[in-house]
Amino acid sequence: MFQYRPDEIANGYRERIARLALFDPLYELERKTQADNDGKPIDFFGLGLLSLLFFFEQMLIRNRKTGVKELSAYLRQAAKNEINLDANGFENLARTIIHTLRPPHGKRRERKFFNWETKKFDSVQYSILKADSFDVKTNTQYYTLDDDGLELVFATKEYFSEFQLSINQLILRKQLEKGEFEGALRQINEMRIDVENLQQRIIKIKHEIQRNIISEETYSRFKAIIEDVYYRLKRENEEFKELNLFVKETKERLYYQETEKQEGHTYELVLKISKELEEVHYEHGLLLQESIELKTKALKAAQESLYYMGINSFNFDQEITARLVSSPLPLEAARGLAAPFLKVHKEELWSPLTVFAEQRIDEEEGQPVEEAFLSVTDEGENLRKREIQSKNFTKLMKLVIEAVRGRNSITLKEIASYVKETKGENLLQHRSFYDFFIILHQRSPLTPQEMPAEEHSQILDEALALLKGKKLTVTEEKEILELTDRYSIQNMIIKVEEI
Amino acid sequence: MHYNSEQVMKAFELYTELAQKGSAEKEHLQDYLADDAVRGLVDQFARKVDCIVIIAGERLYLVPETKLSPFHVKNDTLKKTYLGSKATNQDLYMMYLAIIVFFGEFYDSYNTIEATRDFLPLQEWVKSIDRQIATLKEHSEEELIEYEKEYSYNWRSIIEKWEAMDPLKETAKKQTGNTISRMSFLDSVKRFLEDQELAIDLGNNELALTEKAKTIVQRYFMDLEYNRGILEFMYGFDKRKGDT
Numbered sequence: 129m130f131q132y133r134p135d136e137i138a139n140g141y142r143e144r145i146a147r148l149a150l151f152d153p154l155y156e157l158e159r160k161t162q163a164d165n166d167g168k169p170i171d172f173f174g175l176g177l178l179s180l181l182f183f184f185e186q187m188l189i190r191n192r193k194t195g196v197k198e199l200s201a202y203l204r205q206a207a208k209n210e211i212n213l214d215a216n217g218f219e220n221l222a223r224t225i226i227h228t229l230r231p232p233h234g235k236r237r238e239r240k241f242f243n244w245e246t247k248k249f250d251s252v253q254y255s256i257l258k259a260d261s262f263d264v265k266t267n268t269q270y271y272t273l274d275d276d277g278l279e280l281v282f283a284t285k286e287y288f289s290e291f292q293l294s295i296n297q298l299i300l301r302k303q304l305e306k307g308e309f310e311g312a313l314r315q316i317n318e319m320r321i322d323v324e325n326l327q328q329r330i331i332k333i334k335h336e337i338q339r340n341i342i343s344e345e346t347y348s349r350f351k352a353i354i355e356d357v358y359y360r361l362k363r364e365n366e367e368f369k370e371l372n373l374f375v376k377e378t379k380e381r382l383y384y385q386e387t388e389k390q391e392g393h394t395y396e397l398v399l400k401i402s403k404e405l406e407e408v409h410y411e412h413g414l415l416l417q418e419s420i421e422l423k424t425k426a427l428k429a430a431q432e433s434l435y436y437m438g439i440n441s442f443n444f445d446q447e448i449t450a451r452l453v454s455s456p457l458p459l460e461a462a463r464g465l466a467a468p469f470l471k472v473h474k475e476e477l478w479s480p481l482t483v484f485a486e487q488r489i490d491e492e493e494g495q496p497v498e499e500a501f502l503s504v505t506d507e508g509e510n511l512r513k514r515e516i517q518s519k520n521f522t523k524l525m526k527l528v529i530e531a532v533r534g535r536n537s538i539t540l541k542e543i544a545s546y547v548k549e550t551k552g553e554n555l556l557q558h559r560s561f562y563d564f565f566i567i568l569h570q571r572s573p574l575t576p577q578e579m580p581a582e583e584h585s586q587i588l589d590e591a592l593a594l595l596k597g598k599k600l601t602v603t604e605e606k607e608i609l610e611l612t613d614r615y616s617i618q619n620m621i622i623k624v625e626e627i
Numbered sequence: 628m629h630y631n632s633e634q635v636m637k638a639f640e641l642y643t644e645l646a647q648k649g650s651a652e653k654e655h656l657q658d659y660l661a662d663d664a665v666r667g668l669v670d671q672f673a674r675k676v677d678c679i680v681i682i683a684g685e686r687l688y689l690v691p692e693t694k695l696s697p698f699h700v701k702n703d704t705l706k707k708t709y710l711g712s713k714a715t716n717q718d719l720y721m722m723y724l725a726i727i728v729f730f731g732e733f734y735d736s737y738n739t740i741e742a743t744r745d746f747l748p749l750q751e752w753v754k755s756i757d758r759q760i761a762t763l764k765e766h767s768e769e770e771l772i773e774y775e776k777e778y779s780y781n782w783r784s785i786i787e788k789w790e791a792m793d794p795l796k797e798t799a800k801k802q803t804g805n806t807i808s809r810m811s812f813l814d815s816v817k818r819f820l821e822d823q824e825l826a827i828d829l830g831n832n833e834l835a836l837t838e839k840a841k842t843i844v845q846r847y848f849m850d851l852e853y854n855r856g857i858l859e860f861m862y863g864f865d866k867r868k869g870d871t
Contacts, residue, residue, distance in 0.1 A: 234746040251738055262830025269830045335838055338683045339845040441737040442849045449731035453759045457864045462723035467691040468847050469825055471649045473700045
């Protein structure tokens with residue numbers, strides 16, 4: 129009979145809670161009560177999960193520019209029949225979801241609980257979504273799934289992230305055997321995410337080693353983690369090698385088959401698979417290299433800092449900030465307390481001997497040479513941009529003339545739907561379209577002869593030449609057209625008259 | 628102890644590297660670890676300018692000690708470089724306070740030695756300083772005047788300084804212009820922190836800590852010995868206060 133061990137039941141309690149806590153943001157979303165324009169409650173839980181999957185998919189296709197706009201566009205498209213909201217409504221929805229996944233106050237998401245293993249109060253912190261980059265021009269922040277966010281996505285898929293790569297390798301092999309090459313390509317992309325995730329994890333471990341090794345105990349814990357990572361990487365590397373071989377064989381086999389059938393599509397696909405797989409393998413190989421380095425160098429260096437004695441807990445806010453202002457300590461103390469964060473003093477000396485050194489005279493004669501080069505390239509770029517813009521405008525003018533077809537006036541709305549029908553929506557997504565009409569409106573009335581010496585003059589020259597003896601008058605209408613999610617423009621009437 | 632000239636030169640090179648960048652990497656680290664003489668010398672050099680050398684993973688850091696040391700970066704340099712030509716000592720001490728509050732916001736728990744947040748939005752930072760200023764105002768006027776007699780810079784002027792600045796205007800799109808608002812002041816502190824490689828801007832006015840900043844907190848402020856030094860430093864002031 130087996131022994132009953134009540135003490136061991138709660139082993140690893142903290143890790144289990146940490147895994148459970150990952151689902152909290154979804155439940156938090158579920159508690160939100162908001163209705164759409166029809167008064168139907170919105171399924172926040174579902175949208176939250178959809179958003180997670182959306183971010184995951186963006187990672188798969190390696191699109192790093194996913195912000196509120198992109199998410200809201202996706203949600204709008206996904207739920208257009210289910211949820212009745214306008215573009216703004218969906219944007220708010222996307223913002224709410226992002227804020228729940230990544231609280232805007234900056235504190236990590238936290239779950240406090242009573243730890244039944246240690247019989248103490250404890251807490252776990254996690255982060256689902258993180259800022260990936262920031263576009264200063266449009267003032268947009270882009271997001272990507274953090275470690276725990278990926279874990280959450282994987283947790284909904286019945287296996288854990290540690291075995292993710294191995295499992296993906298296994299699936300890939302099966303797919304290749306069955307000849308499902310499209311699926312195989314996607315599998316490789318999933319593997320790429322796994323590798324990137326591993327990469328981040330290794331960097332994290334590296335940093336943690338740097339800051340946290342304070343006792344023999346933590347040292348051996350890190351040592352074990354690094355060993356683990358190393359063996360895992362090594363095993364995966366073997367599998368990669370075999371997979372590569374397998375793909376190579378498949379490739380050769382197909383090559384002979386294909387030449388008989390004269391049909392190259394599958395073969396091309398396998399070529400692509402082989403290329404992508406090798407790329408992922410290469411990235412993975414770098415990781416292996418890095419883990420070896422971690423094992424030898426970083427750990428050794430960390431061992432040095434074992435002499436260091438750390439304190440177990442330290443609350444900067446309480447012990448330094450609060451102490452400074454509530455005592456209060458003299459203001460001077462603030463300088464001393466901030467000192468560790470600053471760099472040391474650097475004396476900047478000037479030697480009198482400089483007087484006799486070689487002097488540069490050319491600087492006094494107006495601008496330095498480099499500056500002149502800069503402005504030239506700048507100008508060049510401007511010119512190029514202008515040329516492109518001018519071509520765009522000519523194209524648009526042609527479209528307008530086509531759309532008018534013998535009538536003597538047309539609205540912007542009609543032009544837009546004409547463009548949509550004949551050229552598809554792509555043109556409307558482009559900024560030039562809107563610039564064009566705004567400039568037309570500014571410069572109305574327009575005739576082909578007119579050539580004012582303004583900035584825009586050359587841009588419109590070619591477009592205006594198309595008018596051939598006609599005059600355009602553009603006047604504004606009240607209505608505002610929302611042509612795409614991104615752009616809206618006031619409706620206009622464009623009149624065409626013979627001169 | 629006798630040093631040969633090669634060791635002295637090596638130590639000097641290493642020290643210069645540290646003094647210039649605040650940290651040194653791989654090859655220098657090897658010299659430091661391998662040769663006791665070099666190590667001893669570098670440590671001595673650092674001590675001479677009231678700094679200490681910390682090993683953290685594959686890096687060495689030169690960290691100025693908590694002290695009112697003449698060797699630390701000069702007030703004037705900071706004022707000139709980061710706060711503009713018209714800055715006064717009050718501005719500077721306001722900045723010191725802001726920096727201390729900044730780190731307090733990240734490390735405010737006894738439960739974990741890691742930072743409790745990933746980033747700090749500028750607005751939260753303003754609020755947090757507001758709270759500290761409110762605490763300061765709880766001291767009676769006489770109490771604060773009493774301290775002023777003893778030290779040249781006083782807390783009352785800091786309180787006034789902060790309250791004279793425009794609180795954040797929610798409607799204004801850009802807070803970084805020339806008007807002195809709390810946001811624009813913190814924007815200069817932010818630039819200072821970025822320049823010292825202590826904070827990174829994530830966009831949206833959200834600031835995160837760098838590895839360097841985390842290392843300083845966890846390896847200096849949380850080191851048993853140095854921590855005691857910091858407490859003594861603060862205790863020293865308390866004692867002087869009691870004497871008067």
